[in-house]
Amino acid sequence: MPRLLAAFLVGMLALGPSAHAAPQVRVLAVNGGQKVDPLAAPAGIKAIVFLFTSTDCPISNRYAPEVRRLATTFGPKGVTFRLVYPNPAETAAAIREHMTAFAYAGVAQAFRDPTLDLVKFAGATITPEAAVVAAGRVVYRGRIDDRYVDLGLERPAATTHDLGDAIEAILTGQPVRHPTTQAVGCYIADFAR
Amino acid sequence: MRRVAIVLASAAAVVAASRPLASAAAPQPRPTFNKDIAPIVWARCAPCHRPGEIGPFPLLTYDDVTRRATLVAAATSRRLMPPWKPRPPAAGESDFLDSRRLTDRELQLIQQWIADGAPEGVASDLPPAPTWTSGWQLGPPDLVVRMPEPYTVRASGPDDFRTFVIPIPTERPRYVRALEFHPGNARAVHHANFGVDRTQSSRQLDLKDPAPGYVGGMVPDARYPEGQMLGWTPGQAPHPSPAGMAWRLDPGSDLVAQLHLQPTGKPEPLQISVGLYFTDEPPAQSPLGLRLGSETIDIPAGQRDYIVSDSYVVPVDVNVLAVQPHAHNLARRMDATATLPDGTTRSLIAIDDWDFRWQDVYRYAVPLALPKGTRLSMRYTYDNSSDNVRNPRRPPARVVWGQNTTDEMGDLWIQVVPRDAATLTQLMQDFRRKARAEDLAAYTRLLEGEPDNPLRHDAVAALYLDDGQFDQAVTHLRRSLALNPASASTHYNLGFALSVRGRQEEAAAEFTEALRLDPDYAQAHNNLGAVLQLLGRTDDALAHYRRAIALRPDNIDARANLAQLLSGQRFAAEAAREFQQVLDVRADHAQALAGLAWIRATAGDERLRNPADAVRMAERAAALTSRRDLSVLDALAAAYAAAGRFDAAVAAVRAGIDLAVAAGQPAAITQLRQRLELYQQGQPYRVP
Numbered sequence: 001m002p003r004l005l006a007a008f009l010v011g012m013l014a015l016g017p018s019a020h021a022a023p024q025v026r027v028l029a030v031n032g033g034q035k036v037d038p039l040a041a042p043a044g045i046k047a048i049v050f051l052f053t054s055t056d057c058p059i060s061n062r063y064a065p066e067v068r069r070l071a072t073t074f075g076p077k078g079v080t081f082r083l084v085y086p087n088p089a090e091t092a093a094a095i096r097e098h099m100t101a102f103a104y105a106g107v108a109q110a111f112r113d114p115t116l117d118l119v120k121f122a123g124a125t126i127t128p129e130a131a132v133v134a135a136g137r138v139v140y141r142g143r144i145d146d147r148y149v150d151l152g153l154e155r156p157a158a159t160t161h162d163l164g165d166a167i168e169a170i171l172t173g174q175p176v177r178h179p180t181t182q183a184v185g186c187y188i189a190d191f192a193r
Numbered sequence: 194m195r196r197v198a199i200v201l202a203s204a205a206a207v208v209a210a211s212r213p214l215a216s217a218a219a220p221q222p223r224p225t226f227n228k229d230i231a232p233i234v235w236a237r238c239a240p241c242h243r244p245g246e247i248g249p250f251p252l253l254t255y256d257d258v259t260r261r262a263t264l265v266a267a268a269t270s271r272r273l274m275p276p277w278k279p280r281p282p283a284a285g286e287s288d289f290l291d292s293r294r295l296t297d298r299e300l301q302l303i304q305q306w307i308a309d310g311a312p313e314g315v316a317s318d319l320p321p322a323p324t325w326t327s328g329w330q331l332g333p334p335d336l337v338v339r340m341p342e343p344y345t346v347r348a349s350g351p352d353d354f355r356t357f358v359i360p361i362p363t364e365r366p367r368y369v370r371a372l373e374f375h376p377g378n379a380r381a382v383h384h385a386n387f388g389v390d391r392t393q394s395s396r397q398l399d400l401k402d403p404a405p406g407y408v409g410g411m412v413p414d415a416r417y418p419e420g421q422m423l424g425w426t427p428g429q430a431p432h433p434s435p436a437g438m439a440w441r442l443d444p445g446s447d448l449v450a451q452l453h454l455q456p457t458g459k460p461e462p463l464q465i466s467v468g469l470y471f472t473d474e475p476p477a478q479s480p481l482g483l484r485l486g487s488e489t490i491d492i493p494a495g496q497r498d499y500i501v502s503d504s505y506v507v508p509v510d511v512n513v514l515a516v517q518p519h520a521h522n523l524a525r526r527m528d529a530t531a532t533l534p535d536g537t538t539r540s541l542i543a544i545d546d547w548d549f550r551w552q553d554v555y556r557y558a559v560p561l562a563l564p565k566g567t568r569l570s571m572r573y574t575y576d577n578s579s580d581n582v583r584n585p586r587r588p589p590a591r592v593v594w595g596q597n598t599t600d601e602m603g604d605l606w607i608q609v610v611p612r613d614a615a616t617l618t619q620l621m622q623d624f625r626r627k628a629r630a631e632d633l634a635a636y637t638r639l640l641e642g643e644p645d646n647p648l649r650h651d652a653v654a655a656l657y658l659d660d661g662q663f664d665q666a667v668t669h670l671r672r673s674l675a676l677n678p679a680s681a682s683t684h685y686n687l688g689f690a691l692s693v694r695g696r697q698e699e700a701a702a703e704f705t706e707a708l709r710l711d712p713d714y715a716q717a718h719n720n721l722g723a724v725l726q727l728l729g730r731t732d733d734a735l736a737h738y739r740r741a742i743a744l745r746p747d748n749i750d751a752r753a754n755l756a757q758l759l760s761g762q763r764f765a766a767e768a769a770r771e772f773q774q775v776l777d778v779r780a781d782h783a784q785a786l787a788g789l790a791w792i793r794a795t796a797g798d799e800r801l802r803n804p805a806d807a808v809r810m811a812e813r814a815a816a817l818t819s820r821r822d823l824s825v826l827d828a829l830a831a832a833y834a835a836a837g838r839f840d841a842a843v844a845a846v847r848a849g850i851d852l853a854v855a856a857g858q859p860a861a862i863t864q865l866r867q868r869l870e871l872y873q874q875g876q877p878y879r880v881p
Contacts, residue, residue, distance in 0.1 A: 061458035065349030152273035187263035
């Protein structure tokens with residue numbers, strides 16, 4: 001009995017900080033490989049959008065044009081887009097090649113998160129999944145839109161644009177209506193195996 | 194302690210209930226990748242999930258699979274992967290070839306292995322990795338055709354439905370026993386269907402579209418050759434046609450590839466190629482594609498359970514080789530069954546969760562033998578509510594039949610071969626009657642909704658023409674012209690109908706008007722030539738035939754008419770050359786066979802005569818026309834007489850006279866009686 005109780009408490013501790021206060025999160029810059037704070041942003045940036053992605057996840061890749069569109073739309077309004085590659089097997093060179101192929105270069109910065117620091121901070125489980133951070137807190141986490149309903153089940157076109165709506169709400173000082181939604185794609189848990 | 198004991202007991206019961214297989218025998222060893230999973234993955238996943246194929250990531254090694262373990266568990270347990278839609282066959286029924294469906298045992302092993310933490314196992318357990326044939330799976334093709342320039346699929350947006358037209362460079366007719374498709378860029382091609390266009394309709398559409406290919410699906414002139422079902426889906430092995438069922442490819446044909454292309458997030462250039470495998474062996478029999486379904490689909494907005502059903506009773510014994518269900522995004526369930534004359538039923542195919550994106554041609558591992566009197570039936574269910582996430586319209590709206598993906602279709606193609614090859618024509622004619630009646634009902638209904646649309650009148654008229662109801666056709670063609678007098682093809686069809694009814698002067702006026710509107714209308718030149726020939730204006734007729742051939746060198750009807758006319762005018766050598774050119778394109782052209790047989794039998798110039806050849810060709814022509822064509826019987830009789838077989842010549846000419854009497858053609862009766870007299874005296878007919 002005492003052992004079980006101890007394990008339970010440890011679990012609570014581990015979960016606690018990521019859900020609440022901003023901890024020390026470090027990711028690797030794709031260019032240069034140095035450790036950087038992904039939450040750091042220049043003055044005037046109102047929100048950071050992290051997009052968890054991977055080089056060979058087909059659903060992630062099909063969203064590349066939509067991500068570019070959102071980044072171009074909201075970039076001038078003080079929203080910065082950052083791609084996060086959590087799969088430790090994806091090298092910096094492979095990521096650079098991926099960014100060129102999907103025309104991400106110049107639209108979004110990219111980080112590697114092989115230790116899943118930022119994944120845990122944001123609570124992301126899927127690629128593609130978005131996390132929007134404003135004032136150091138995750139204010140939206142989930143899908144980009146609802147085109148993918150489930151694995152193998154896809155709408156002809158999206159009917160709700162959850163990420164765009166969340167960013168609009170933040171920029172206009174409104175509460176985000178659905179702070180979390182379910183993303184559909186590849187499982188980040190698999191990358192750590 | 195007592196409490197603890199009770200808890201343990203109930204926990205054991207739960208385990209036993211969830212794993213009935215394991216509880217029955219001794220505990221099974223845990224599955225490992227090397228021993229249990231690798232063979233499944235290599236057989237079921239790796240054909241697509243390997244470099245260069247459509248699978249977005251490889252599934253070949255332990256690391257490949259474990260790095261996707263959660264995804265593999267989710268996709269396999271829901272049977273999304275491997276993609277295979279049909280329900281498994283009932284006990285004792287034949288499965289489909291190349292079924293990708295995981296067996297229950299394979300699925301259980303995969304799930305168990307992942308639940309156990311995906312152990313790799315002992316290295317010595319790993320069987321040798323499969324080797325993959327790169328390049329052409331069926332060996333080097335006899336002919337490879339490739340898109341002349343690449344097409345680029347855009348990075349995003351809805352799926353792209355595009356048709357590419359590739360000329361097939363062949364100088365003579367070939368028999369195709371197999372076709373192998375290479376997408377050129379596997380990532381972007383979701384599926385493909387192939388047709389052959391012997392006209393140039395598809396090419397014209399391609400020319401109008403500045404990019405390679407054109408937007409949309411195949412035109413009616415591009416069709417599956419002779420009952421073949423030429424489709425491709427990723428991971429499908431190419432299959433040669435069954436022995437003796439090659440299909441004929443004529444010179445001047447275009448291969449038409451209708452592709453479903455899927456944006457991947459980046460521009461995807463692709464350049465498809467097709468390998469053709471020929472045989473010298475002409476087909477001994479041809480399959481026939483029977484289409485069940487509806488072209489009058491009309492689904493109210495919001496309806497969840499719209500039904501399309503159809504059936505057909507086969508009039509002869511058949512073997513069913515394959516089925517191809519087709520519908521768009523609203524279809525949810527498909528069921529097709531065969532009800533035998535003794536009342537027993539068997540499933541042809543059943544799909545519980547139709548997905549347009551995974552449509553396929555399903556070939557039976559063992560053809561289904563169905564006796565005469567078997568009813569083939571299909572029943573599809575459609576959901577046009579907003580609960581159907583694949584519904585392309587939001588909010589739901591009324592959806593009617595049509596080829597665009599926002600319209601709906603409901604077809605089941607059933608590929609059959611009559612067990613007795615001699616009953617093919619009977620089956621074909623019987624099915625054609627059914628199909629025509631249905632088409633006429635469908636298009637009449639469309640016309641009722643749009644009585645002022647000339648195209649609707651044209652469509653109904655075309656069906657009446659096909660059915661031999663020429664007066665009804667004339668009525669609709671005249672209404673169409675009242676609404677739009679500038680349609681060359683409508684004048685053409687009217688000319689055709691009038692000519693068949695014997696109104697040649699009026700017919701000539703319609704063809705002339707069609708040519709005034711479209712001076713390069715090759716078929717109108719041909720038909721005007723034919724009508725002028727009937728009116729005795731042979732020089733004018735000759736000019737129009739030559740113009741038709743100049744416009745379309747592949748126009749074998751005009752060439753045969755020209756040859757016929759030349760032959761009648763004693764230009765036998767030139768006529769023979771023209772007939773031969775027709776036969777080079779279509780060896781079974783009855784009119785050309787009879788025409789050339791006539792020259793080989795009767796030419797004044799001895800060098801042109803060849804009685805044995807004449808008999809062979811005339812007999813073939815007679816078989817093709819079921820001995821119901823006057824001029825063919827005349828040629829047959831002349832050929833027999835030239836070969837010295839006067840009894841056969843007399844019999845053939847008598848059959849001709851009977852036909853002429855029945856049809857009330859006094860001029861022909863007189864002419865044939867003169868020939869009869871000659872043959873009875875043991876004299877062949879010789880052109881003076």
